[in-house]
Amino acid sequence: MKIYLDTVGCRLNQSEIESMARQFRAAGHEVVASPELADMAVVNTCAVTTEAASDSRGKIRHIARAGVGQIIPTGCWTTLQPKEAASLPNVLRVVTNEQKDYLVADALNITHESFDVEPIARAPLPGLHRRTRAFIKVQDGCDNHCTFCVTTIARGEGRSRPLADVIQDIQFALAGGSKEIVLTGVHLGSWGQDISTLRQAQGGASLNANLHLRDLVRAILRETNVQRLRLSSLEPWDLDADFFTLWDASTSLSAGRRLMPHLHLPLQSGCDATLKRMARKTTPASFRDLVNAARYVMHDAAITTDIIAGFPGETEDEFAESLAFVKEMNFAGGHVFSYSPRPLTGAAKMKGQIRPEVRKKRNRILAETLEESANVYRRKFVGKRMSVLWESVSEMGEWGWQMEGWTDNYLRVSALASSPRWNEVDEVELTEVSGDRLLGKFVISNS
Ligand code: SF4
Numbered sequence: 001m002k003i004y005l006d007t008v009g010c011r012l013n014q015s016e017i018e019s020m021a022r023q024f025r026a027a028g029h030e031v032v033a034s035p036e037l038a039d040m041a042v043v044n045t046c047a048v049t050t051e052a053a054s055d056s057r058g059k060i061r062h063i064a065r066a067g068v069g070q071i072i073p074t075g076c077w078t079t080l081q082p083k084e085a086a087s088l089p090n091v092l093r094v095v096t097n098e099q100k101d102y103l104v105a106d107a108l109n110i111t112h113e114s115f116d117v118e119p120i121a122r123a124p125l126p127g128l129h130r131r132t133r134a135f136i137k138v139q140d141g142c143d144n145h146c147t148f149c150v151t152t153i154a155r156g157e158g159r160s161r162p163l164a165d166v167i168q169d170i171q172f173a174l175a176g177g178s179k180e181i182v183l184t185g186v187h188l189g190s191w192g193q194d195i196s197t198l199r200q201a202q203g204g205a206s207l208n209a210n211l212h213l214r215d216l217v218r219a220i221l222r223e224t225n226v227q228r229l230r231l232s233s234l235e236p237w238d239l240d241a242d243f244f245t246l247w248d249a250s251t252s253l254s255a256g257r258r259l260m261p262h263l264h265l266p267l268q269s270g271c272d273a274t275l276k277r278m279a280r281k282t283t284p285a286s287f288r289d290l291v292n293a294a295r296y297v298m299h300d301a302a303i304t305t306d307i308i309a310g311f312p313g314e315t316e317d318e319f320a321e322s323l324a325f326v327k328e329m330n331f332a333g334g335h336v337f338s339y340s341p342r343p344l345t346g347a348a349k350m351k352g353q354i355r356p357e358v359r360k361k362r363n364r365i366l367a368e369t370l371e372e373s374a375n376v377y378r379r380k381f382v383g384k385r386m387s388v389l390w391e392s393v394s395e396m397g398e399w400g401w402q403m404e405g406w407t408d409n410y411l412r413v414s415a416l417a418s419s420p421r422w423n424e425v426d427e428v429e430l431t432e433v434s435g436d437r438l439l440g441k442f443v444i445s446n447s
Contacts, residue, residue, distance in 0.1 A: 005041070015135035047154055049337065140185060148308060150344065183229070183231050193210050267325075314352075332373070415442060
């Protein structure tokens with residue numbers, strides 16, 4: 001059969017459809033680049049905002065119009081609205097997040113164990129979702145209850161994937177030619193909290209303790225030859241100053257340059273009172289300490305973030321406090337989301353809902369502030385030489401090939417090459433800032 005895989009939303013959704021691609025291929029089916037070519041399609045839906053839910057429905061309808069007779073919606077929106085998902089055109093069956101691990105086996109009517117033995121390497125998805133970087137799922141679900149968050153409702157309680165399974169997936173990805181591994185999860189920083197192990201305490205006694213994300217990172221760097229390991233979003237309260245020893249070149253525990261100097265730490269608000277209504281386990285003061293501890297070890301690290309504009313009850317004063325804190329943090333970039341009331345969440349029932357036009361205005365102001373500090377950060381690297389992993393390529397006729405990619409500290413770079421360098425890592429000299437990226441020229445390349 002020809003299978004089309006599509007997704008909306010987060011890196012976790014992307015990593016899940018990549019695993020499904022590997023399973024469909026292992027079962028002898030072909031993954032195709034567009035729905036027009038497909039017999040069956042899977043859509044990994046998202047519910048994080050009203051727009052994401054609407055995009056998810058839109059994709060399913062588009063795929064049905066393209067002529068696919070068997071569509072399988074899965075993911076967060078589908079889990080929260082199974083009846084509505086089942087009512088969409090050409091839907092064969094609805095698969096919730098809980099059942100997702102067996103989606104491919106059930107779709108092909110084969111036993112769940114069939115995939116336990118398949119040692120096939122990762123191959124990038126064809127078409128829109130073709131990526132050089134491999135997103136590896138290490139954790140699912142979340143035990144926190146941030147009042148705006150629908151993901152924790154759709155994904156269930158926090159659970160870590162066994163270390164051996166993660167290592168195996170990474171080996172598959174590296175065998176498939178991936179040059180960068182991105183660890184992802186709903187609540188990545190909680191990896192290991194549900195896995196207990198025996199540790200050697202001072203004085204030699206054995207102690208029962210839980211694992212931590214840093215144990216996973218160390219094991220990956222010890223047991224694989226990954227050269228670029230990146231961590232996706234990390235909730236600030238899961239980290240402490242000790243976590244940054246992973247990047248501390250002065251200690252033997254350092255990961256050297258194999259661990260990307262980029263931390264995405266969702267702040268959501270820079271105001272204490274707003275954070276309390278969000279039920280976030282962080283404060284501006286503890287967030288500041290964490291960022292300072294990271295910058296003490298990695299001076300030039302990229303610290304990026306997520307912020308919600310117009311959370312219920314956010315007064316002008318609270319917004320001003322949040323904005324001032326965002327300015328103080330000098331982020332290297334990030335995303336601003338206008339608050340979007342989600343079904344079943346505590347915040348959707350809160351008093352003091354902010355008018356959409358005010359949310360929009362605050363979003364614009366926060367986005368401009370983030371872009372200003374991102375530009376300051378970019379300018380620091382003009383004139384420097386950095387290695388870039390090329391993620392996209394477009395032919396430019398006599399000028400050669402326009403390459404786009406990312407540095408280790410997540411700077412977007414464009415450069416002209418004499419030959420296509422997709423999925424290659426090259427040294428470039430960064431020459432100037434141009435909009436949201438840096439322009440570069442190749443230093444060492446056989447292109
Ligand atoms: S930590 Fe909060 S925002 Fe993140 S997934 Fe859990 S509940 Fe949602």
